Amino acid sequence: MRNPRFLALTTLEKVENGAFIQDAFDPKGLKEADRNLAETIVYGTVQNKLFLDYVIHRFVKKPENLDQNIRQLLRMALYQMHFLDRVPDHAIVNETVKMAKVISNVGASGLVNGVLRQVIREKDEAFKVHIDDEVRRLAVTYSFPEEWVRYFQRLLKDETEAFLKSTFDPAPLTLRPVSVSAEALIGELEEDGFACESIKPRPAVVVKHPRGLFETEAYKEGRFYVQDAASQAVVSLFTTDKEVQAMDLCAAPGGKSFQMAEIFAHVDAFDASAERLVRMEENIRRLGYKNIATAVRDGKTPLPKKKYDRILVDAPCTGLGLIRRKPEIKYRVGYDDVLQLARVQRLLLENAYDALNDGGELVYSTCSVTVEENEGVLHSFLSDHPECRLKEKGTRYWPHRHGTDGFTMACIVRKDA
Known part of the structure; x- marks a missing residue:
């Protein structure tokens, strides 16, 4: 039987070395309760990493000399002691000391034992932040x-x-109904035992306890696609027209292409990643779309000469709007990355624009909330293209205001020649 805390530790080590949690976490062989514990420890430890290090530095004389795996053990233990209440503190200490003996030496296990028992003695005071700045x-x-x-x-x-x-709030699992109303989807899922509610800004459906959702007939028969409510709002910026040809330049994993297929005659879905397009094509088949054509194409290079009336550029970005789902992002992305990505985004927007018909609409969006990746890119583009205008003021979604992922979007209209 696998140990959930050892799984959490090995996952955290992989994340520290650059992996994303969703790729590094492999719970095969764990019972559901153990899986949930391991997953909670991993996400909680990553979310609170700087806070946990602050506590560690109060109790370790030379924290800079800590081995990385012992630091991870201490983070895990402190997270459980402060944020979880299902396991007594003394049991957390005993389990952590045992793990320290396995992965290191007697001296390390003694240090772990001493630090955690001192934390227990100080109780809540051990976790208070005493900083004036x-x-x-x-x-x-x-x-x-x-x-x-x-x-x-x-x-x-x-x-x-x-x-x-x-950014510490649990990100909801949100569905977009496909070929059925939100009410009909909610009714079907509630019959299967799921608690659901319909939310704005789209006819989106939140499933509160989704375990087993992807074994339902509603999933297998293509009646929903998982997509955050803010992400669903992007395509609504387009003017619907069942006669026009559309392009999604950075299409995978495909949620917005699927929406576009429902309001336009045809969608060419391009992406630079062949692997991501394979997964997108699996969903195309599951959801039953017949008017989407996928192709591997790097939007940073000039596109074929075909023209479109509707184009979406959901550009690669820092992902700072997704921290509830991917907390590791906040430690990996700096301001220099924002500026570098803004240059890529500007190039993608320019190449897409070259394929836009007069009178056409180009929606630009990111799952970031920085000005440079959004307003900055748009301002640069509009300054170079006075023949264009914004259809309406752009929109930004914030997790603390809207309960959604952070997302920014705007629609550019190319004036008739």
Whole structure:
């Protein structure tokens, strides 16, 4: 029988070395309760990494000398002691010390034992953040690099802490009904025992406890696709026209292409990744779309001369709007990455525009909330193309305001020649 805490540790080591949690976490062979525990420890430890290190540094004399695997063990243990209540503290200590003996030496296990027992003695005081500087306090409390705390303070002002706090909220599993109404989908899933509700800004359906959802007939017969509500709002910026040809330039995994297929005659779905398109094609078959053609194509290079009336550029980005789902992003992405990606996004937008007919619409979106990747790219593009205008003011979704992923979107209209 696999040990859930050892699985959590090995997963965290992979994440520390650059993997994403969703790729590194492999719960095969675990009972459901153990799987849930391991997954909770992994996500919670990554979400709170800077805060947990702050606590560690209070109790370890030379924290810079800690082996990385012992640091991970301490993070895991402190996370469980402070945030979870299903296991007594003494049991967490005993289990962690046993693991330290397996992966290191007697000295390391003694250090682990000493640190955790001192934390128990201090109780809640051990986890209090005593920092006067506001940026540093927010960075430690919400485990956000100080660079990003300052950035969001400039952007959000007195909403900054609410945003940082919201990145710890569980991200809902949201469905987009396909070929059925939200009401009909909810009715079917509720008959199968799932608790659901319909939410805005789209006829989106949130499933509160989704375990087993992908074994349902509703899934197998293509009556829904998993897609956050903010992501669903992107395609609604287009003017619907069942006669036009459309293109999705960065299509995989495909959710927006599927929406486009329902309101346009045909969709050419391009993506630079052949592997991602294979997974997209599996969903095309499951959902029953007949008017989508996929092809491997890098949008950073000039496109074929075919013209379209509707084009979507859902550009690769920092993903800072997805931190509830991928907390590791906040430690990996810096401001220099924003500027580098903005140049790529600008190129993608230009290449897409070359394929847009006069009078056509081009929707630009990202799952990021930075100005540089969104307003900055749009401003640069519109400055170079006075023949274009925004259809309406762009929209940004925030997790602390809307309960959705962070998403930014706008529609550009190419004036008739």
